[in-house]
Amino acid sequence: xxxxxxxxxxxxxxxxxxxxxxxxxxxxxxxxxxxxxxxxxxxxxxxxxxxxxxxxxxxxxxxxxxxxxxxxxxxxxxxxxxxxxxxxxxxxxxxxxxxxxxxxxxxxxxxxxxxxxxxxxxxxxxxxxxxxxxxxxxxxxxxxxxxxxxxxxxxxxxxxxxxxxxxxxxxxxxxxxxxxxxxxxxxxxxxxxxxxxxxxxxxxxxxxxxxxxxxxxxxxxxxxxxxxxxxxxxxxxxxxxxxx
Amino acid sequence: xxxxxxxxxxxxxxxxxxxxxxxxxxxxxxxxxxxxxxxxxxxxxxxxxxxxxxxxxxxxxxxxxxxxxxxxxxxxxxxxxxxxxxxxxxxxxxxxxxxxxxxxxxxxxxxxxxxxxxxxxxxxxxxxxxxxxxxxxxxxxxxxxxxxxxxxxxxxxxxxxxxxxxxxxxxxxxxxxxxxxxxxxxxxxxxxxxxxxxxxxxxxxxxxxxxxxxxxxx
Numbered sequence: 001x002x003x004x005x006x007x008x009x010x011x012x013x014x015x016x017x018x019x020x021x022x023x024x025x026x027x028x029x030x031x032x033x034x035x036x037x038x039x040x041x042x043x044x045x046x047x048x049x050x051x052x053x054x055x056x057x058x059x060x061x062x063x064x065x066x067x068x069x070x071x072x073x074x075x076x077x078x079x080x081x082x083x084x085x086x087x088x089x090x091x092x093x094x095x096x097x098x099x100x101x102x103x104x105x106x107x108x109x110x111x112x113x114x115x116x117x118x119x120x121x122x123x124x125x126x127x128x129x130x131x132x133x134x135x136x137x138x139x140x141x142x143x144x145x146x147x148x149x150x151x152x153x154x155x156x157x158x159x160x161x162x163x164x165x166x167x168x169x170x171x172x173x174x175x176x177x178x179x180x181x182x183x184x185x186x187x188x189x190x191x192x193x194x195x196x197x198x199x200x201x202x203x204x205x206x207x208x209x210x211x212x213x214x215x216x217x218x219x220x221x222x223x224x225x226x227x228x229x230x231x232x233x234x235x236x237x238x239x240x241x242x243x244x
Numbered sequence: 245x246x247x248x249x250x251x252x253x254x255x256x257x258x259x260x261x262x263x264x265x266x267x268x269x270x271x272x273x274x275x276x277x278x279x280x281x282x283x284x285x286x287x288x289x290x291x292x293x294x295x296x297x298x299x300x301x302x303x304x305x306x307x308x309x310x311x312x313x314x315x316x317x318x319x320x321x322x323x324x325x326x327x328x329x330x331x332x333x334x335x336x337x338x339x340x341x342x343x344x345x346x347x348x349x350x351x352x353x354x355x356x357x358x359x360x361x362x363x364x365x366x367x368x369x370x371x372x373x374x375x376x377x378x379x380x381x382x383x384x385x386x387x388x389x390x391x392x393x394x395x396x397x398x399x400x401x402x403x404x405x406x407x408x409x410x411x412x413x414x415x416x417x418x419x420x421x422x423x424x425x426x427x428x429x430x431x432x433x434x435x436x437x438x439x440x441x442x443x444x445x446x447x448x449x450x451x452x453x454x455x456x457x458x459x460x461x462x
Contacts, residue, residue, distance in 0.1 A: 052258070150333065156297055156317060157334030160326050161347045161398035164318030168350070176350060183336040186380065 002044035005222040006115055006123035008229070012039050013108040015233045020104040026093050028240060029100045036107040043111045053110050054103070056148075061102055068095030117142070122216050131210055139195070143188055150184045245309050246270035247402040247433040248294050248324065253303035253460075255293055264289050266303070266460035269453065271402065274431045276424070276447055280439055281455035287437045288329065290455060291404045294435065296320045308401075325395030329406040331388045332379075340366070340382070340390055341375040344397055358397075365393045368426075370419065385416030392423065402433040409440045421446060 016039070019032040040050060054061075074090025112120070117138050124134035158180070159165060168176065199205075218226070248271040255264045264286040271277055271294070281287045292298040293305060296312040305312040308323050328334050337343040344366065348358035366372045369389045374382065382390065388408060395403060405424075409417050421443075427434060438444065444452070454461040 153328065153333040154336050157326075157328065158336075158347070159317035160295065160297075160321035160324070160334075161394055162318060162322040162400075163347055163350065164316050166316065167318075172350070179346075180336055183338075183379075187332075 001042040001225070004043065004225060005216055005218050006120045007127060007216075007218065008222050008225050009043060009111055009115060010120075010123065010127075011226060011229050011233075012043070013112060015229060016104050016108050018233075019236070020101045022237065023240060024097065026097050026100075029097045029104075033100045033103055036104040040107040040111055043114070045107075045110045045114055049114075050107070050110055053106055057102070057106065061099055064098055064102065065095040068092075068098055112141075118212075118214050119216055122212060122214055126216065132205065139192075143192070146191070147184060147188055150187050151180060154180045154184060246272045246306075247308060248435075249304075249306040250294065251304045251306075253293060253300045253305065255289060255298060255300045262286070262289070262458060264293070264455075264458045264460070266290060266293075267462055269460065269462055271433055271435055273401065273433045274428065276428055276434045276436065276450040278444060278447060278450050278452045279435055279437045279455060280444065280452055282439065285455045286458045286460070287455050288406055290460060291326070291406055291435065291437055295324045295326045295404055297326070322399055323401055325392075325398060325400030325403045327388070327391055327395065327403065327405045327408060329410065331384075331391035334391050334394070335379045335387060338378065339375070340371060340377050340379065343379060343390060343394055347394075347398060362393075362397060365396055369393050369423065383416075384411045385413070385419065388412070388416075389419070389423070400432075403427065403435075405434065405436045407437050407439075409438060409443055417442070 016032065016036045019035075020029075023029050023032055041047070069087060069091045072091035072094045073085075073088050075093065076089045077085030077087070078089055078092065079085070079087035121131070121134050121138055124137070125131050155165070158176075165173065250266050250269045252268060253264070253266040256262065279287050279290060289298065293300055296305065296307070296315060296317055299313060307315060307320055312320060335343055337346040341362070344362035345355065345358050348355060363372070366375065369392065371386060371389055371393065374386065379387065379390070392403070392405075408420055412420065424434060424436070424447075436443065436447075
């Protein structure tokens with residue numbers, strides 16, 4: 001399955017991410033998480049690589065969990081301090097579900113990040129999506145690592161001016177991140193403008209169609225996998241809609 | 245006690261495609277060291293290990309006597325400043341003045357003293373007239389000097405400059421050399437990463453450290 005056609009992987013990603021958005025019940029989300037994890041491993045992403053990807057998002061995930069636990073006041077109170085309930089079962093379940101949702105999306109990203117960009121582009125074109133749109137999409141995805149590098153460089157630079165991030169109060173830290181994000185976005189806009197100029201200078205879009213040596217073809221195994229994923233998607237979403 | 249002391253370092257990136265090894269090496273106060281080597285030889289990796297951005301797999305990095313593994317980047321930054329190869333990456337506060345006082349404002353320090361220090365530094369580095377200028381409208385040389393000013397605002401006693409002459413015209417290079425001379429005169433230590441012949445010949449008395457294919461040759 002490591003060499004599966006990008007279209008199969010895109011279908012799997014579509015199922016996972018749609019499920020992540022649609023499913024709200026914890027057991028359904030747990031099932032989807034197992035399905036995503038299984039797919040991720042079968043599509044060739046190692047546990048170590050997935051772990052590295054998750055580690056980067058761990059602080060954000062913990063903040064999300066904490067916010068849900070603190071602010072969602074539904075279900076039964078689990079912890080009561082001096083007569084005041086501080087932790088509800090609904091908050092814990094909602095936090096856990098959101099974390100799983102996060103995990104599913106990261107799994108999808110890990111699978112697509114492993115795929116060759118040109119293969120994905122060719123696959124999208126074969127699906128009838130215009131080359132220009134597919135190319136824009138791929139370029140936008142390529143900006144994510146560059147965006148994250150710029151942000152982490154800015155954070156390192158700030159710390160090397162003597163700022164200990166751990167000692168900054170939470171509210172101030174949020175304001176700080178806001179200050180850091182703006183120039184990073186501005187940098188990305190400048191880079192995208194430069195990229196557009198460079199691409200035009202190299203003749204991008206000079207002709208209405210583009211030929212390519214690379215071709216992607218659906219094998220028998222790919223068709224079988226597509227049928228299985230399609231049926232599974234129809235069954236699960238139908239079942240969730242009717243009985244979930 | 246040296247400002248930075250490296251002992252038997254081994255470093256490898258996560259992908260495992262580049263390994264850097266370095267024998268014992270000291271960077272003292274008040275002295276200039278030139279780190280030289282071809283592109284991709286490991287100069288920047290070495291400099292990032294020196295200031296704790298990267299952590300070694302083996303060996304020890306000590307910053308003013310303390311192991312870098314026990315210090316946060318913020319603690320290291322109070323003693324050691326790092327000028328990126330592209331200084332634009334370390335500027336983010338909007339205008340030149342805000343950039344200078346950003347950290348002191350953030351940490352709630354004495355703003356009057358901070359403003360005075362910022363003003364002095366800007367004048368000294370020839371940026372006094374550009375206080376209200378947006379950082380996006382600065383030239384490469386101005387951005388570099390501003391980034392250096394911000395490091396000095398943080399109180400860094402030892403500075404690591406990663407290829408500081410790249411992209412600078414003759415006039416800006418001369419300004420940079422004057423700044424390096426001044427910093428050395430003040431007793432600050434400097435490690436300058438370069439492969440620029442002009443800089444190397446200008447500081448021919450400085451001790452040179454060569455990096456070749458991931459091997460640091462002292």
